Amino acid sequence: MKNKIKEWLKSGQIDIFLGYKTLQGHPLPHAFGKDNLEDIDTLITGSNYYPLEKIATKLVAEKPDIKIGMITQDHSQRALNVLYIWNQLDPENIKPLKGDGCSSNLKEHADDSHREAGKSGQFKKQFGMNTHASIEEAEIFAQQERFQRWMYEFQKCIKCYGCRNICPVCFCKQCSLEHSNLIGTGSLPPEAPIYHLVRAVHMAGRCIDCGLCEEACPADIPLRLLYRKVNAIVTELFDYETGSRLDQSPFSIIGESITLKLKPIAAA
Ligand code: SF4
Ligand code: SF4
Structure with a gap:
């Protein structure tokens, strides 16, 4: 794998390669360049917590023609597909290379373990929603209790923006979560449930469940x-x-960009 990356860089097929390298004892994202090919030998090929697709999107925003190679994991192709169809990345300029697999935590998320949790019939949180609950498990509660449980969760938010900042498919230059017409800016915690509903709506057709x-x-x-x-x-x-x-239009419900097949909704 490392020889292949060196070859890509030497031949100009890519300008940089995004992967991970241990710095001060921690595996961190790193951009490997053609000026120091020996550096590739320090590449870590397993996955980590940082979405390289997001870093690629930011680099392309600064330098649209840059050719990027990158380590990918189970969820990366879904993220790349979303970013391609939203014109944030050009598939012609991205060369993915499959890494060694997900880290343990991401692996837990990438498989179906949440569905098993749902089948268990156990609901551990007394007030809120279980972190690993399935949709079915969350919906065993009547609407009012479900609402109260979600509101309990939302009021715990400290508006750190960690969820937005780590998300591989959050790419807007002006974020609605910082717009005073939508969110009460300057207030902590954020008004429940507005902050979370705004983000949830924006994740419709974008979230790749990483x-x-x-x-x-x-x-x-x-x-x-x-x-x-x-x-x-x-x-x-x-x-x-x-x-x-890749052959889907970006999901949008605004004006003429509705190009999706609407399924008939059963009459009430
Ligand atoms: S802003 Fe996002 S990551 Fe931070 S506390 Fe709220 S929900 Fe959690
Ligand atoms: S919103 Fe979806 S795509 Fe974004 S970080 Fe969360 S699970 Fe991943």
């Missing part, structure tokens, strides 16, 4: 469950499978 936001959340809010529910609605209504294919 679980990084939930990992980052210091308040243990089951963010992944929230966005999974939003995307389940999108799939049900619009037949849209986020990140699964």
Whole structure:
């Protein structure tokens, strides 16, 4: 793998390679360049918590023609597909290289363990929503109790923006979560549930279920469950499978950009 990356850099197929390197004892994202090919020998090929796709998006925003190689993991292709169809990255300029697999925590998120948790029938949190609950498990509660449980979770938020900052498919230059017309800026905690509903709506058709936001959340809010529910609605209504294919238009419900097949909704 390392020889292949060196070859890509030497031949000009890529300008940089995004991967991980241990710095001061911690594996951190690193951009390997052609000026120091020996540096590639320090590349760590396993995954880590940082979404390299997000770093690539930021680099391309600064330098649109840059050619980037990068280590990818299980969820990366879904993230790349979303970023391609939203024109944030050009597939012609990205060369993915499969890494050694997910780290243990991400692996836990990338498999179906949350569904098993749902089947267990056990609900551990007395007031809020379980972090690993399935949609089905969350929906065993009547609407009012569900609402109260979610509100309990939302009021724990300290508005650190960790969920937004780590998300590989959050790329807006002006973020609604900092817009005073939508969110009460300057207030802590953020007004519940506005902050979370604004983000959930923006994740419709974008969230690739990587679980990084939930990992980052210091308040243990089951963010992944929230966005999974939003995307389940999108799939049900619009037949849209986020990140699964490249031949989909960006999911949007604004004006003429509705190009999706609407499924008929059963009469009440
Ligand atoms: S799971 Fe969280 S971090 Fe991952 S894509 Fe969805 S919203 Fe973003
Ligand atoms: S990471 Fe958690 S605490 Fe921080 S803003 Fe997001 S939901 Fe709130």
